[in-house]
Amino acid sequence: MVRLITAQLNIAYDDRLIVQNLNIAIPNGKITALVGSNGSGKSTILKTMARIMSPAAGQVMLDGKSIHKQSTKEVAKQLAILPxxxxxxxxxxVSELVSYGRFPYQxxxxxxxxxxxxxxxxxxEATGMSEFADRPVDQLSGGQRQRAWIAMxxxxxxxxxxxxxxxxxxxMAHQLEVLQLLQKxxxxxxxxxxxxxxxxxHASRYAHHMIAINKGTVMGEGTPQEVMTPxxxxxxxxxxxxxxxDPRTGVPLCLPHALIESHAPTESVVQKREAAVV
Structure with missing residues (x-):
């Protein structure tokens, strides 16, 4: 079952087109991970799907309706975002922060x-933050702060x-703490x-569905087994x-060993670095 899709979505910053003709579907009741290199457009896509950004063209559809044509409060009752x-x-x-999550209903x-x-x-309670309920958020550890925001x-x-x-x-410990909470x-x-x-x-271990993005284009989509390929x-x-x-779960894991030649440092660059060290 799919409730959330993008339909011929274009996203731009000023006059620069970042994403063009994006058509993806988010499986309902599953964990989907958007992956890609820095600057690939994955965060831009997420923000647009969550209605933080407006598309240049196309639509984000939730249950057959464009989320950008609905009121902020109505959308906030259907989806939440942690930036x-x-x-x-x-x-x-923590209690005060979490109470902000009730704004759409007030x-x-x-x-x-x-x-x-x-x-x-x-x-x-669901995020395991009961003992910190009265503690200021700025006095929490990184993992605790993330759990507080997820609670909100x-x-x-x-x-x-x-x-x-x-x-x-x-x-690493706090990364696992947050990912295991999302899995729960x-x-x-x-x-x-x-x-x-x-x-x-992390994406392969915890997501059911992966979408690999490069320069605003989907290069692969499916299960970790389908996306995690050379x-x-x-x-x-x-x-x-x-x-x-992974010997425990059987999911595919990436073990990188080399840059593609065109992206590796050239010999002259390496020589300059060695000369600088000397």
């Missing part, structure tokens, strides 16, 4: 209802959750998760890589 490196005001507690400047407070409490997104009670590189600047939310609550992922192996590594990342299989 890169979100920041909270100094002193804001009228005017109304206070939280009993139902709102119940949802906020559930979101805090959950409090919106949307079926679709967008995340733009949710593990950026986190150490998908398994237990059937949330559709769409995330931009920098690490190919040819896509060459076309999208300009690397030569072997594929190994």
């Amino acid at each position: 890169q490196n979100p920041t909270a005001p100094d002193g804001l507690t 009228k005017g400047f109304g206070s939280l209802t009993k139902e709102d407070r119940s949802v906020v409490q559930w979101a805090i 997104a959950l409090a919106q009670e949307t079926d679709i959750l967008f995340l733009d590189e949710p593990t950026t600047f986190l150490d 939310l998908n398994d237990e609550n059937k949330r559709t998760v769409v995330m931009v992922v920098h690490d190919l192996n 040819q896509i590594f060459r076309d999208v990342f300009n690397i030569e890589a072997d594929i190994v299989y």
Whole structure:
């Protein structure tokens, strides 16, 4: 089942076209990872699908309706987004941050209802943040902060959750903490998760569906087994890589070993570097 699609989507910055004629479908109830090199357009696509950016042409369709023709509050009841490196005001507690997720359901400047407070409490518990509920967000570790922001997104009670590189600047333990939380939310609550992922192996381990993007164009789409191929590594990342299989899960993993020749440093560049060191 598919609820969210792009139809002949064009995205531009000023007069520069970044994405042209994009047609993708996001599987409902699955985790989808957008992967690609820096500047490939994956975050731009995510922002447009989440209605942060407006397309130059084409549409993003949710349940057959263009999300860019719906009101902000109506869209916010259907999808939530966690951008890169979100920041909270100094002193804001986890509970206060999570309560912001109830904004789409409030009228005017109304206070939280009993139902709102119940949802906020559930979101805090679901993300394992109960013991930090009264702690200021700026006093949390990186992984804890990410969980707090995910709790805020959950409090919106949307079926679709967008995340733009949710593990950026986190150490390995906190990366796994966040990815395992997203996996749990998908398994237990059937949330559709769409995330931009920098690490190919994280994408393969945790996503059911992968979309590989290069210069705004889809170069591969499907299961990790279908997308994690030597040819896509060459076309999208300009690397030569072997594929190994995770002994625990059997998913394919990328083991890079060389740059494509045209992207490797030339001999003269290497000589200059050696001369500089000497």
